[in-house]
Amino acid sequence: MKASTPLTKNIGPENIAATIEQYQANGGYAGLKKALSTMQPNDVVETVQAANLRGRGGAGFNTGLKWSFVPRGEGSPATKYLVCNADEMEPGTFKDRLLMERDPHQLIEGMIISAYGIEAVRAYIFIRGEYHLAADRLEHAIEEAYEHGYLGHNICGTKFSLDLYVHRSAGNYICGEETALLNALEGKRANPRAKPPFPQVSGLWGKPTVVNNVETLCNISHIIANGPEWYRGLGKGADAGTKLFGVSGRVKNPGTWELPMGTSIREIIELHAGGMQDGYKLKAFLPGGGSTDFLGPEHLDLPMDYDAIGKAGSRMGTGTMIILDDKTCPIGMVRNLMRFFAKESCGFCTPCRDGLPWVEKILTDIEQGKGSVRELDQLAQQVWNMRPGNTFCALAPGAAEPLQSALKMFRKEFLDHIERGCCPYEAAETRFVGA
Amino acid sequence: MARTIEKAVTVEPEIIAREKVPGPYANYLTAQEKAEIDHEIPRYETKRAVGIDALKIVQKYRGWISDDTLKAVAEYLSLSVAELEGVATFYTLIFREPVGRQVIYYCDSVSCWIMGGEQVRAKLEEHLGIKPGETTADGEYTLIPIQCLGDCDKAPVMMVGEQMHRHLSCEKIREIFAGENA
Ligand SMILES: Cc1cc2nc3c(=O)[nH]c(=O)nc-3n(C[C@H](O)[C@H](O)[C@H](O)COP(=O)(O)O)c2cc1C
Ligand code: SF4
Ligand code: FES
Numbered sequence: 001m002k003a004s005t006p007l008t009k010n011i012g013p014e015n016i017a018a019t020i021e022q023y024q025a026n027g028g029y030a031g032l033k034k035a036l037s038t039m040q041p042n043d044v045v046e047t048v049q050a051a052n053l054r055g056r057g058g059a060g061f062n063t064g065l066k067w068s069f070v071p072r073g074e075g076s077p078a079t080k081y082l083v084c085n086a087d088e089m090e091p092g093t094f095k096d097r098l099l100m101e102r103d104p105h106q107l108i109e110g111m112i113i114s115a116y117g118i119e120a121v122r123a124y125i126f127i128r129g130e131y132h133l134a135a136d137r138l139e140h141a142i143e144e145a146y147e148h149g150y151l152g153h154n155i156c157g158t159k160f161s162l163d164l165y166v167h168r169s170a171g172n173y174i175c176g177e178e179t180a181l182l183n184a185l186e187g188k189r190a191n192p193r194a195k196p197p198f199p200q201v202s203g204l205w206g207k208p209t210v211v212n213n214v215e216t217l218c219n220i221s222h223i224i225a226n227g228p229e230w231y232r233g234l235g236k237g238a239d240a241g242t243k244l245f246g247v248s249g250r251v252k253n254p255g256t257w258e259l260p261m262g263t264s265i266r267e268i269i270e271l272h273a274g275g276m277q278d279g280y281k282l283k284a285f286l287p288g289g290g291s292t293d294f295l296g297p298e299h300l301d302l303p304m305d306y307d308a309i310g311k312a313g314s315r316m317g318t319g320t321m322i323i324l325d326d327k328t329c330p331i332g333m334v335r336n337l338m339r340f341f342a343k344e345s346c347g348f349c350t351p352c353r354d355g356l357p358w359v360e361k362i363l364t365d366i367e368q369g370k371g372s373v374r375e376l377d378q379l380a381q382q383v384w385n386m387r388p389g390n391t392f393c394a395l396a397p398g399a400a401e402p403l404q405s406a407l408k409m410f411r412k413e414f415l416d417h418i419e420r421g422c423c424p425y426e427a428a429e430t431r432f433v434g435a
Numbered sequence: 436m437a438r439t440i441e442k443a444v445t446v447e448p449e450i451i452a453r454e455k456v457p458g459p460y461a462n463y464l465t466a467q468e469k470a471e472i473d474h475e476i477p478r479y480e481t482k483r484a485v486g487i488d489a490l491k492i493v494q495k496y497r498g499w500i501s502d503d504t505l506k507a508v509a510e511y512l513s514l515s516v517a518e519l520e521g522v523a524t525f526y527t528l529i530f531r532e533p534v535g536r537q538v539i540y541y542c543d544s545v546s547c548w549i550m551g552g553e554q555v556r557a558k559l560e561e562h563l564g565i566k567p568g569e570t571t572a573d574g575e576y577t578l579i580p581i582q583c584l585g586d587c588d589k590a591p592v593m594m595v596g597e598q599m600h601r602h603l604s605c606e607k608i609r610e611i612f613a614g615e616n617a
Binding site for chain 1: 588
């Protein structure tokens with residue numbers, strides 16, 4: 001049976017893929033067997049490209065196309081790497097943890113097929129250090145996969161061999177940027193690298209390397225098992241497949257759901273998340289994590305498609321939405337986000353290293369009623385300084401997104417703080433979390 | 436043919452018994468620590484790449500990384516002390532100063548903030564009698580803010596050691612620490 005929710009078919013109220021036997025009983029490792037017995041590596045790459053799977057790490061680049069840039073076949077470097085980006089640290093993002101904790105073999109199978117496609121000999125799962133349970137479960141599942149001959153030498157009796165290791169990181173958001181991640185894996189400080197060369201050509205230890213997000217790789221076994229037409233048909237609109245969408249904030253039923261690409265924002269927030277809690281109204285939301293632009297109630301009927309959200313002036317990002325309600329201070333929320341980015345800057349470029357702490361300070365002043373109108377122009381200037389292309393990596397432009405949209409959308413609230421000389425909202429310290 | 440599974444890294448109990456339990460200031464590595472580091476080495480192209488893993492392994496036993504410990508790890512991996520120091524100070528989960536027996540990481544990111552995270556922080560400060568970054572006088576707890584823990588739909592959250600605590604409220608914080616005050 002072809003599930004309409006392939007990514008979570010093993011993830012229900014009870015954990016039905018806790019062992020490799022259970023995973024196999026529900027169709028697991030069929031995709032790998034099919035790939036190894038009926039497909040050449042390049043067929044895997046072309047199939048994934050035809051499926052129009054777009055990277056789930058935030059940027060939405062076509063995964064098969066990304067793989068096609070890896071030098072492959074005769075005469076190409078013998079050593080190539082596949083790295084799974086499991087650093088999940090984007091504020092308000094909670095999807096990869098679920099996939100790894102609840103169905104580790106799905107990620108492992110996806111990685112083995114992907115490694116076969118790009119001809120990798122070794123693969124790493126780069127997981128953030130705080131994800132202890134996910135890392136433990138992955139390590140256990142990897143042992144099972146070795147025992148069953150899905151990893152190691154001559155996988156399933158073929159000439160293909162692969163080793164897969166878990167690397168537990170030691171922290172910092174910047175490690176999620178793919179070139180910084182490669183430096184971290186090499187045991188260096190996690191500063192981003194200049195691009196080009198792109199990792200597909202010169203990555204880990206200078207060898208061709210593909211870095212993909214957890215959710216991206218979880219799609220692969222299903223695409224191979226069921227074909228690209230089936231996968232494209234799962235989407236409701238322009239984009240293919242399903243996606244894990246999440247909602248956090250003051251809604252009745254916060255959580256994560258696997259839904260078709262192109263599902264409307266309204267359906268996600270009002271139906272799946274149960275709408276706003278009693279006494280709260282939706283003021284605005286970040287559609288895909290902390291480094292996406294705010295959208296407002298007028299955008300609720302947009303489909304969650306990369307291009308549709310892009311046209312509305314934001315980004316699909318990680319697909320996990322953060323809801324701002326009418327009783328929470330928008331300035332405080334943006335200040336919280338900017339403090340995060342300021343703390344996580346690697347310190348390499350001036351607009352990021354010096355600009356973000358300054359932004360945080362101005363926002364703190366405004367929030368406390370000590371700001372001035374002139375400072376709003378200074379914030380706009382900082383947004384301009386952090387524009388794409390003006391810094392070494394995408395952290396600073398990402399930080400600028402919620403700030404620039406907040407300056408436009410919440411101008412009245414900014415002025416309110418400045419004119420009244422205080423914050424008109426209830427203080428965060430006393431906001432109710434239960435007696 | 437499938438590769439044989441690497442056995443979990445353990446050292447004979449007699450060897451461990453013979454070794455003094457190293458304090459954080461020990462300038463040598465124990466057999467257990469070395470065995471676990473050796474287990475990581477073939478997984479990477481260079482010994483340098485093992486630096487972070489090695490520091491985390493040793494920190495697991497010693498709580499934090501003193502200068503002497505750092506030197507011992509650097510020597511073991513044939514790295515310069517300056518090089519390893521540069522790495523150690525970059526990563527937030529490597530502690531270069533003493534911490535309590537348990538570290539409390541409370542999430543201070545956006546979804547938890549919206550759902551009352553500031554109040555959780557205030558309650559933790561009040562209960563423990565310390566500010567973020569400090570350790571309780573009995574050496575039991577260190578309070579540290581952490582980035583989004585990937586559990587935002589269950590906000591506010593914190594992690595004590597490796598244990599997640601979700602849907603926090605003042606009541607729940609009292610319950611979590613109640614057993615220990617008894
Ligand atoms: C500061 C920063 C942090 C990032 N963190 C992550 C992350 O935690 N996980 C992730 O998959 N991608 C993250 N990315 C995106 C990666 O650089 C990269 O685009 C992604 O892993 C590619 O995978 P995909 O093509 O499968 O989406 C981050 C990017 C930046 C600039
Ligand atoms: S934009 Fe920020 S995080 Fe990225 S390289 Fe520059 S300083 Fe580092
Ligand atoms: S914001 Fe606290 S867990 Fe995500």
